Amino acid sequence: MLRLTDLKLPLDHGEAALTAAILGRLDIDAAALTGYTVARRGYDARKRGAITLIYALDIDTPREAELLRRFAGDPHVQPTPDTSYHFVTKAPPRLEHRPLVVGFGPCGLFAGLILAQMGFRPIILDRGKEVRERTRDTWDLWRKRQLHPESNVQFGEGGAGTFSDGKLHSQIRDPQHHGRKVLTEFVKAGAPEEILYVSKPHIGTFRLVTMVENMRATIESLGGEIRFSQRVDDLLIDTDAAGERHVRGVTLASGEQLRADQVVMALGHSARDTFEMLHARDVYLEAKPFSIGFRIEHPQSVIDRARFGPQAGHPILGAADYKLVHHGKGNQGGRGRSVYSFCMCPGGTVVAATSEPGRVVTNGMSQYSRNERNANAAVVVGIEPADFAPFDASGSPLAGIALQRALESRAYVLGGENYSAPAQRVGDFLAGRASREFGDVQPSYQPGVTLGSLDSALPDYAIAAIREALPTFERQIRGYAMHDAILTGVETRTSSPVRITRDDSLQSLNTRGLYPAGEGAGYAGGILSAAVDGIKVAEAVALSITGSLVPT
Ligand code: FAD
Structure with a gap:
C-alpha cells in the first residue's frame, strides 16, 4: 500500500471528487486505482466559509513500486507505515507470582x-x-x-x-x-x-x-x-x-x-x-507543576459560528472545539503566567468531580452526539511547586495536594456547603463585581451553582491572569468574553500534583x-x-x- 497525505478537498465534496483528486495527484488513470481507505481525515478551518478537508489515504495500486520511485523525495507519497502491534514477549508456562x-x-x-x-x-x-x-x-x-x-x-x-x-x-x-x-x-x-x-x-x-x-x-x-x-x-x-x-x-x-x-x-x-x-x-x-482555574461555558452556537462561520452545523464538522493560550505579561504583580483552555467539551456539560467530602471540583463531559446547548472548557493557569508553599511550606513532595485541597474546600464553602459550585458571569468577573442573576447562558453543572464572586476562589495571581487572558481570547473567538458566559469553579485536577x-x-x-x-x-x-x-x-x-x- 502507498500512503498519500495532505490531499485537500472542499468540505462538501462527493466520492467522485475524492477519486478524481487521487488520480490527478498521482497522475494515474482509473484502471491503476484498485481501491483506497481513509487513514486520516482532518479539516482546516482557518478560512471561515471555505473550510477544507485534509486526507491521508492508503492507496491500493498495482503500480505502487513505480509510483514510489517516481515520487521519491515527495513527503506526501510514501509507503504505508506498519502500525500493527507486536507483543514483545509471551508468558512462561509457569508463573511464580502473577503481576x-x-x-x-x-x-x-x-x-x-x-x-x-x-x-x-x-x-x-x-x-x-x-x-x-x-x-x-x-x-x-x-x-x-x-x-x-x-x-x-x-x-x-x-x-x-x-x-x-x-x-x-x-x-x-x-x-x-x-x-x-x-x-x-x-x-x-x-x-x-x-x-x-x-x-x-x-x-x-x-x-x-x-x-x-x-x-x-x-x-x-x-x-x-x-x-x-x-x-x-x-x-x-x-x-x-x-x-x-x-x-x-x-x-x-x-x-x-x-x-x-x-x-x-x-x-x-x-x-x-x-x-x-x-x-x-x-x-x-x-512535586510537579499542574494548573488551576475555572470551567467556562458558552452557548455552543457562539463557538460554532466563531470557528466555522457559515459552515457551522455541517455534519462532518460537528460541534466546534477550540484551543486557546495566552502568555501573560505579568503586569499584575510577579512574572507572567500562561493561561490556556483545557479539556474542551463541545456540546457537553460541566460535572462535579470531587472524590473527597466537603470539596468541590469541576470537570467536563459529553455524549457522542455532543448536542447539549453549551460548550465548556477549563480555563486554567499554570502553577509550579514554588506556588505550593503558602499551602504547605514543609517542602514535601505532596505540597501540591495541600493547595488542591485548600482550593476545593474553599469552593465548597463558596458554593454553600452542599456540593453546589460557586459561579460568576464573565462580564461580572471582568468588572470585579459579584453576580446576582443569570443572563442568556444557563450553567449545566449539577447539582447546581451559587452565583457570587469567584475572586477568593483562587490565589490573586491566578485571578489576575485569567482576567488578563479572557479579553485576548475574545480576539480569537468572538463572543468568548461575552457578558453572560458562566465561570464555575474550581478546576484543580488538571494533572497529577x-x-x-x-x-x-x-x-x-x-x-x-x-x-x-x-x-x-x-x-x-x-x-x-x-x-x-x-x-x-x-x-x-x-x-x-x-x-x-x-x-x-
Ligand atoms: P485514572 O483514570 O484516574 O484511573 C485510576 C484508577 O485507580 C481509578 O479507577 C481509581 O479508582 C484507582 N485507584 C486509585 N487509588 C487506588 C488504590 N489505592 N487502590 C486501588 N485502586 C486505586 N481525558 C481525555 O483524554 N479526554 C477527555 O475527554 C477527558 N475528559 C475527562 C472528563 C472528566 C470528568 C475527567 C475526570 C477526566 C477526563 N479526562 C479526559 C482525563 C482522563 O480521564 C485521565 O487522563 C485518564 O483517565 C487517566 O488515566 P489513568 O488510568 O492514569 O488514571
Whole structure:
C-alpha cells in the first residue's frame, strides 16, 4: 500500500471528487486505482466559509513500486507505515507470582489487557465499583448531593475517563504506534470505527461505559482477574543485602495481602491517600507543576459560528472545539503566567468531580452526539511547586495536594456547603463585581451553582491572569468574553500534583518491581496517553519476568 497525505478537498465534496483528486495527484488513470481507505481525515478551518478537508489515504495500486520511485523525495507519497502491534514477549508456562495492576483506568486497563494478551494473567485491583454501580453512585452526587468517596467520577471501573468527553487525541511522541493499538482495541470493544481515522476522535460517556465492560470481559477471558472495591492501602517492601528495595506485594484495605514481584501503580491523579502512603513508605516522589482555574461555558452556537462561520452545523464538522493560550505579561504583580483552555467539551456539560467530602471540583463531559446547548472548557493557569508553599511550606513532595485541597474546600464553602459550585458571569468577573442573576447562558453543572464572586476562589495571581487572558481570547473567538458566559469553579485536577519518578526500565527510582504509570504517576495526561503508557509499562513488566524479547 502507498500512503498519500495532505490531499485537500472542499468540505462538501462527493466520492467522485475524492477519486478524481487521487488520480490527478498521482497522475494515474482509473484502471491503476484498485481501491483506497481513509487513514486520516482532518479539516482546516482557518478560512471561515471555505473550510477544507485534509486526507491521508492508503492507496491500493498495482503500480505502487513505480509510483514510489517516481515520487521519491515527495513527503506526501510514501509507503504505508506498519502500525500493527507486536507483543514483545509471551508468558512462561509457569508463573511464580502473577503481576498486580493497581487501578483500572485507561492506564491500568491497557496494562492489564496487554499482560493478559501475552498470557501473564494479571490481577487488577480497583478501589471503586464496577461501572454500572459506579454510574449510579456518581449520579447520587449530581442529583442528590450524596458523595460516595470510593465510587465517583474519579474512582471505579474505567477510571477518570469514563464520564468524560472521551476525546482521544494526544500530542505524545508515539514512534511504535501504541496509540493505534489503543484505538483498535477500543473499536473491538464497541467504539465507532471513525476513531481510527478522524483527526480528533471522541467517544462520549454513554459508549465508554459499555466499552469498559467489554474490555473487562476480554481480560477475564484471557485469564486475568479484576477485583473491585479493593483499595490498596500499603506496599510490602523488602531490602536485599545490597540495600536495594524490592516490592513484594500489597496490603488491601480489608487487611488481605497479595504477593507479587511486579506491581503497576496506575492510580490516577486523585488517589491522594495512596500518594501519602507511598511517601510514608519512602517511595521516591517529587512535586510537579499542574494548573488551576475555572470551567467556562458558552452557548455552543457562539463557538460554532466563531470557528466555522457559515459552515457551522455541517455534519462532518460537528460541534466546534477550540484551543486557546495566552502568555501573560505579568503586569499584575510577579512574572507572567500562561493561561490556556483545557479539556474542551463541545456540546457537553460541566460535572462535579470531587472524590473527597466537603470539596468541590469541576470537570467536563459529553455524549457522542455532543448536542447539549453549551460548550465548556477549563480555563486554567499554570502553577509550579514554588506556588505550593503558602499551602504547605514543609517542602514535601505532596505540597501540591495541600493547595488542591485548600482550593476545593474553599469552593465548597463558596458554593454553600452542599456540593453546589460557586459561579460568576464573565462580564461580572471582568468588572470585579459579584453576580446576582443569570443572563442568556444557563450553567449545566449539577447539582447546581451559587452565583457570587469567584475572586477568593483562587490565589490573586491566578485571578489576575485569567482576567488578563479572557479579553485576548475574545480576539480569537468572538463572543468568548461575552457578558453572560458562566465561570464555575474550581478546576484543580488538571494533572497529577506529584511524579512517582521512574528510571529507564520504568520502575520506581528507589523501589524495584514497582512500576508507576499513567496520569497519577505524572507520565500521562488524558485517556490516550494514559492507555499508551499502560502498554509501555506492561511490556516492561513482561520483559522483566521473562528476561528476553520473544517477538510474536
Ligand atoms: P485514572 O483514570 O484516574 O484511573 C485510576 C484508577 O485507580 C481509578 O479507577 C481509581 O479508582 C484507582 N485507584 C486509585 N487509588 C487506588 C488504590 N489505592 N487502590 C486501588 N485502586 C486505586 N481525558 C481525555 O483524554 N479526554 C477527555 O475527554 C477527558 N475528559 C475527562 C472528563 C472528566 C470528568 C475527567 C475526570 C477526566 C477526563 N479526562 C479526559 C482525563 C482522563 O480521564 C485521565 O487522563 C485518564 O483517565 C487517566 O488515566 P489513568 O488510568 O492514569 O488514571
